[in-house]
Amino acid sequence: MKTVVMGAGSWGTAVAKVFVEAGTDTRIWARRPELAETINRDHVNPDYLPDIELPAELHAVSEPSEALDGAELVVAGVPSQSLRSNLTRWREHIPSDATVISLAKGVESDTLLRMSEVIADAAGIDPDRIGVLSGPNLAREVAAGQPAATVIGFGDEERARRVQDACTTGYFRPYTNTDVVGCEIGGAAKNVIALACGIASGAGLGENTLAAIITRGLAETTRLGIALGARPETLAGLAGVGDLVATCSSPLSRNRSFGARLGEGCSLDEAQAATNGQVAEGVKSCTSVRALAIKAGVEMPLTDAVHQVCHEGLSVGDAISSLLGRSTRAE
Ligand SMILES: NC(=O)c1ccc[n+]([C@@H]2O[C@H](COP(=O)([O-])OP(=O)(O)OC[C@H]3O[C@@H](n4cnc5c(N)ncnc54)[C@H](O)[C@@H]3O)[C@@H](O)[C@H]2O)c1
């Protein structure tokens, strides 16, 4: 399955390495020609994964037309809020029978569309050909060859199996799942809950608090998923609880680290400045996931609190008081 990964950030680069090591003919598109040259010459991505040696077979290009030429599988590896604008540029070069998967974990701000819906809308691709790759996959750990599992979500199971074959290695184990909605909601919502965990941890709170946030975060994510047609088992699997636990627990998570800075008292701008250009998707997705929940008539108190802390000036102390001040109820 001739594959191109469109985006040479941390995760795009790690995923391209996995596909090559699974024996798949793989290219990677980098926005900047100098990064493509460095990957080809030095077999390293110095900006995102500086200490990881990339396979010599991985060829990088910086022209979308060249990258997409003849691709049977297109892996979209750019952040969620830039996916539409990138697709608009790639659209005319995507082969008409190619399968497309999204790596991005988010909900589009203006439209409240999931990433697979953005691909269908912006590139005019039949939804049967669109899927996602989502799971507990911190890029640095996967790039280092540490054992990890993930989910390939497609409505069409046969297509999911072909992608699964193209990225199975001795350290990377993809499972298939036909519940694309569940995979996407799990991936988008966990970034928001990881922000909440970071905020709590930055404010000096301990493991009991974090366990409560993770567990109640899963409950509100599952409520939203079910309201949108997801299967609860998906949210109890790798793309749900698996990714939630990895992201909420790891110091490698950009979302958790961003939240920790807010919890320590940084402003949104100060926390943003400390990211070195890396994207913490939950900062924007807290607003779009919250809006999606309101539209679906679902209560998401943690997501609402994260949105208010990030964008409405609510203090961390007031957010905690307001969450604990809610009326008591059965679990
Ligand atoms: N990093 C991880 O551990 C990880 C793991 C799983 C999923 N993801 C998801 O994958 C997606 C990509 O994440 P990443 O970690 O590779 O991000 P990143 O910040 O490391 O890199 C983003 C890449 O997209 C490119 N890009 C193209 N257009 C852009 C634009 N308009 N604005 C910004 N960047 C643009 C950048 O040049 C860069 O190559 C995100 O949705 C993220 O949630 C990341």
Ligand SMILES: O=P(O)(O)OC[C@H](O)CO
């Ligand atoms: O670094 P984060 O917070 O974007 O999380 C990375 C991955 O999504 C973990 O699965």
